[in-house]
Amino acid sequence: MDKLKSLWLDYLESDRNDSSWWNRKKELCEKRGVDIVRISGNGRIYQRMNLRNGETVNYLLHLTFLMKQEEHFYMEENVKAYQFRLVDGQLLDHQEISTPYDDVEKGKVDPESIRNGHIERFSYDRMAAVQYAERWWNSYNPEYRKFDVDCTNYVSQCLRAGGAPMRGAPNRNQGWWYQNNNWSYSWSVAHSLRWYLSGSTQGLKGTEVASASELSPGDIICYDFEGDGRWDHNTIVVSKDNHRMPLVNAHTDNSRHRYWSYEDSTAYTPNIKYKFFRIGE
Incomplete structure (x- = not known):
C-alpha cells in the first residue's frame, strides 16, 4: 500500500478529520446503496518547505475507488491535495488544501507536471x-x-x-x-x-x-x-x-x-x- 495513501487513511479515521467532502461521499453512497469496496491510490510529494525544527510537506493523492451497486462494479477517481508538518519527527496539522491547479484557468494555459512547488501540469478530469x-x-x-x-x-x-x-x-x-x-x-x-x-x-x-x-x-x-x-x-x-x-x-x-x-x-x-x-x- 502506498505510504501516502496509508497516511491519508489514518487521517480520515482520526478525530482531527473534518473533511466534509469525505462525509458527503459516504452519505451519498449510503443514499444510493453503493459500497466502497476498495480504495487504491498513488501519492506524490510536490513541495517541501523547511522549518526550523522540521518541514511542511504538500502532496497530491490520486485515489481510485472500486464501487459496488447491487451487482454492478465501477471505478471512480479523484485527485486531492494534502499538507502536513513534520516537527521533531512528529506529524502535525494533516489537512486537505486547495490543489495547485485552482489558480489556473482550466484549458486556457499550459500547466504541466508539479515539481519543486511550481505548476507544470494540468489536472486531467x-x-x-x-x-x-x-x-x-x-x-x-x-x-x-x-x-x-x-x-x-x-x-x-x-x-x-x-x-x-x-x-x-x-x-x-x-x-x-x-x-x-x-x-x-x-x-x-x-x-x-x-x-x-x-x-x-x-x-x-x-x-x-x-x-x-x-x-x-x-x-x-x-x-x-x-x-x-x-x-x-x-x-x-x-x-x-x-x-x-x-x-x-x-x-x-x-x-x-x-x-x-x-x-x-x-x-x-x-x-x-x-x-x-x-x-x-
Whole structure:
C-alpha cells in the first residue's frame, strides 16, 4: 500500500478529520446503496518547505475507488491535495488544501507536471473525458468539424473535454489545438497525435506504458495496423472488462466498449503495433 495513501487513511479515521467532502461521499453512497469496496491510490510529494525544527510537506493523492451497486462494479477517481508538518519527527496539522491547479484557468494555459512547488501540469478530469466519449461515440458534436477519417478528431475532443489545454495556434505544425474551424495536425491526424503525446513536454502529454492492462479510463491507445511505422488509428479507454483489460470507444468505424486489441478489425494484420499512453501523469 502506498505510504501516502496509508497516511491519508489514518487521517480520515482520526478525530482531527473534518473533511466534509469525505462525509458527503459516504452519505451519498449510503443514499444510493453503493459500497466502497476498495480504495487504491498513488501519492506524490510536490513541495517541501523547511522549518526550523522540521518541514511542511504538500502532496497530491490520486485515489481510485472500486464501487459496488447491487451487482454492478465501477471505478471512480479523484485527485486531492494534502499538507502536513513534520516537527521533531512528529506529524502535525494533516489537512486537505486547495490543489495547485485552482489558480489556473482550466484549458486556457499550459500547466504541466508539479515539481519543486511550481505548476507544470494540468489536472486531467478522466470522468469528463469518458462521459464525452460515451455521449458522442455514435454521433458528432456540431461544434467541431466532422472528418471522413474521424478517429483522432474524436479522441482529441475527448481529451479536450477532460481539460487538456490547447497550445500552438495558429501554426498547424505546432502544439495541439482547434480554433475557429482550424486545427493542428496533431488534433486530427492519428500519426501526428501519437508523436505529439510522446514528445510534448508541456500541457497535454502522454506517459508511455508497456501494456494495455496498465491503462485507465481516459487513457489513449494508438494503432499501427501494418507495423510499418505509420500510425493509423487512435481510441480512448472508457472501461475495463472482468479481466481488467481495456474497452475502448472510437470513431470512423464508430465503436463503444470494444475490446482494445482490434483483432476483429478488417484493418488488423499480424504485424500490428500498439502504443499505450497514460494521460495527465
